[in-house]
Amino acid sequence: MADSAHKTEPSNDLVETTQAHVGHGSDAHVEINPMEISGQMVIWTWVLFFITLGALYKLAWKPILGALDSREEEIQESIDHAETLRQEMAELEAVKAKQLAEADEKSRKILEAARKGAREQAEAIEEKARDEAAILTENALRDIDVSRALAEDGLRIKSAAWARALAGKLIEENLDDAKNQALTDKLIEEL
Amino acid sequence: MEHATETAQRSHHVNQWVMHHVTDSGEWHTPLWSLHLPSWISNNAIMLIITSFFLIIGFGSFFRYQKGKAPRGWTNALEVFVLFVRNEISIAYLGEKDGRKMAPLFLTFFFFILTANLMGLCPLFSTSTGNINVTLGLASVTFFFMVFGAMYVNGPIGFFKAFAPAGVPWPILIILMPIEMVGLVIKCAALTIRLFANMLAGHIVVFSLVGLLVTFGFWALPALAMALAINLLEVFIAFLQAYVFTVLSAMFIGEMYHPAH
Known part of the structure; x- marks a missing residue:
């Protein structure tokens, strides 16, 4: 095959270029x-690699x-920091919740105390009112009794006067004022 | 017959062309310029220098922090990678203390390899990580930390104790310890080969697909679309291999720093 190659040279640019590159003639067999x-x-590799390593270490x-x-x-x-803040926030939340619970409890107690106080006050007022009403009722009853006694007295007097007048008319005896009075008093006395 | 011979000849030259483009050489040849490099430097070394320069200038200049202000733009984008490498790779495999300390090493591994991988996908540049010497150099850095870093952290005796699992009878240890020590080297060799082979193979596939056009002419036109697709896949591979190398380095160093017994 090599002999054939000697005889028939390929007239190709690439072959010529190859020969030129390889640096041998057409019959050359480059190993x-x-x-x-x-x-x-x-x-070369070591030197360039370590130069690159050193330079890149410094520069890059x-x-x-x-x-x-x-x-x-x-x-x-x-x-x-965010975790610390989160924990602090959680702690603050807990404190806030605790304070809210305490405030809630306190307000509940205050309300309860106020309600209790109001109830006691209301009961006291009611009691007082009841007492006052009882006194008033008692006074009123007393007044009524007095008035009734007075009315009864007046009625008695009136009745005696009417009775005397009636009796005078009946006996047709004219009694003078002194007699009338004396009779009236006597009658009232009797009543 | 003549046609077949010509095709074979083209194929041979394409093979030469592909291997020439995926391996290191003493020149930097592009359609724009052709540089013949001195003997002490090669094409892949130039690529590594560009990689270093790009990383140092890029990360050193564009990423700025203003105290008290949220990062924006590229700084923000970089932070995603930095956080990922530090938390999911460095700290995940080395623990909180050592992971934080070693994060710059893994960050440099990741970005150094990633930049070198991606550079190979750009026109005019080549893949330095497709060179076994580069990946060997990087894996040897991992090896250095696996051995001397572990000695620094656990002490020389602690370093050797890492090869002797607790509770194993001594006759078995005689066999096991050398195997474990060889394993240390094999791990780094695997790191070397994995990155090198992946990057080399990807580029060979892309160049070979392009070479099909040269060999078979227009009949192989669909190969161009395939080459483009493989090239896009290579972008993903570039990220993946940088990640894999960094993760495995962190895992190996972490195993030596904190043996499981």
Whole structure:
């Protein structure tokens, strides 16, 4: 096959380019071994890798990782602070609820005491009113008794006068005032 | 017959072309310029220098913090990755104390590998992580921390105790300890090969699909769409491999820092 290749040269630009690149003639058989170890290339790799590592550490990784760490710390602090605030709020809520409960209890007691006081006061007023009413009733009854006694006295007097007048007419005896009075008093006395 | 021979010839040259583009070389050849590099530096070393320069300038200049103000724009976007790497990788595998301390290493691993991976997908640049020496260099950094970091944290005796699980009879330890020690190297070798092979394979696939066009002409036109699709997949792979390397490094270092016994 190699002999054939010598005889028939492909007139192709790429082949010529390849020959030019590889740096050999058309009959060249270049042995390219991709597994060939080159110490020089390994050293180039080390040197360039460590230069890159050092430079990037200084220029990029340190500031970036530092910024990430400080941001993480800030976020953690914010979370911790928020947690502290939440706990404080919960405690305040508990205190508020407790105070509200105490105020509720206190107001309930005040209301109860006020209600009790009002009830007692009402009862006292009622009692007093009842007593006063009883006194008034008693007084009124007494007044009534007095008035009735007075009325009865008056009626008695009137009745005696009428009876005397009737009796005078009946006996047709004209009695003078002194006699009339004496008779009347006598009759009243008798009544 | 002549046509078949010509196709075979093209295929051979495409193969050369693909391997030339995915492996390291002493030149930086683009359609715009062609630089022949001195012997002490290679194309992939240039890519690593650009990667470092981009990261240092980019992260050093564009990300600014103002005290007392919330981060905005790119700073905010970067913070998402930084937080993820610190919390889900570094702290998750190394614990709160060591995880915070080691976060810059894993952040640099992630962004260094990611930038190098993505650079290979941009025109004019190449994938330095498709070079086994680069991935070996990175994995050896992990190895360094697995050995000397663990010695610093647990002491030399504590470091060797990590290879001897508690309760295992001593005759078994004679066999087990060397296996565990070899395992330390194998873990780093796996890190090396995984990243290198993934990045190399992805680019070989993309270049091979483009090479099909050269070999078979317009008949292979659908391969261009496939190459584009694979290239988009490579963007995802770039992120995934950077993540995988960082996670596995954190896991391996974490296992040595805090042995499970």
